[in-house]
Amino acid sequence: xxxxxxxxxGFVAVIAALVTLEILGRRKIGRIPTLSQWxxxxxxxxxxxxxxxxxxxxxxxxxxxR
Numbered sequence: 477x478x479x480x481x482x483x484x485x486g487f488v489a490v491i492a493a494l495v496t497l498e499i500l501g502r503r504k505i506g507r508i509p510t511l512s513q514w515x516x517x518x519x520x521x522x523x524x525x526x527x528x529x530x531x532x533x534x535x536x537x538x539x540x541x542r
Contacts, residue, residue: 518524
């Protein structure tokens with residue numbers, strides 16, 4: 477297995493986990509926050525906003541700059 481395949485499998489696993497958590501968060505009986513609720517909580521602090529910005533910069537550099 478190549479490193480590219482391992483990387484792709486890793487990203488697919490992370491995306492699948494996020495989708496699963498979002499579905500579980502939208503159920504009425506669950507106590508898991510949705511992605512928007514979680515981002516709202518993280519972005520309350522200045523450090524959280526800086527981390528979200530750094531994440532977007534990393535994502536843009538690695539996926540959209542090519």
